[in-house]
Amino acid sequence: MIIWRLIKKIVLMWDPDFTKVTLFERISLWKAQRAYARGEYYTDADINWGDD
Secondary structure, eight states: OHHHHHHHHHHHHHOTTTTOOOHHHHHHHHHHHHHHHTTOOOOGGGSOOSOO
């Protein structure tokens, strides 16, 4: 846990905007959340994992 806090502190010192998203990313996330809410997603069963 101490290491995680140290890494987080170093990353935020290096890039204070690390946890922020750009406008393009915000729009992409919003679209993805809307699609998910409408049920537009794939389940594990829908994916061919190549185990055939």
